[in-house]
Amino acid sequence: MKARVHVTLKPGILDPQGKAIQHALGALGFGAVDKVRQGKVIDLEIAETDPEAARASLREMCEKLLANTVIENYAIEIDAGP
């Protein structure tokens, strides 16, 4: 089963990487960009057939390793297809 996890900085947490991208886009002439935030996307393949079990497992992975829950949010998407 495939899954995708988004790990993004919580609102209010400074994002210097996002600011750098925004600045660089401005320098390239893309002045219409008001805000940029950069996060991580993690694509996983899990040997698990039950979507609910997969989601529970992914939640634990996020809490333990994938996200720093003090400053980051995570979102789990399960691709229930074959």
Next chain:
Amino acid sequence: MKARVHVTLKPGILDPQGKAIQHALGALGFGAVDKVRQGKVIDLEIAETDPEAARASLREMCEKLLANTVIENYAIEIDAGP
């Protein structure tokens, strides 16, 4: 208008960061994880009301700055909501 861009390594390009995550998950007891690939997600707010113009602009941003198209793919999602 809000948009989200995913930048992921092309299939076949080595992903040491993904491998490191997979290894760390295995060490934490998540042995059912078969494959991990890590990419970037970039959330942008653009001062543009036409979704098609926004998409064209984002495509140009990806080609010029956000993605290294030799080794990375990008996908653009536009949130057409208010």
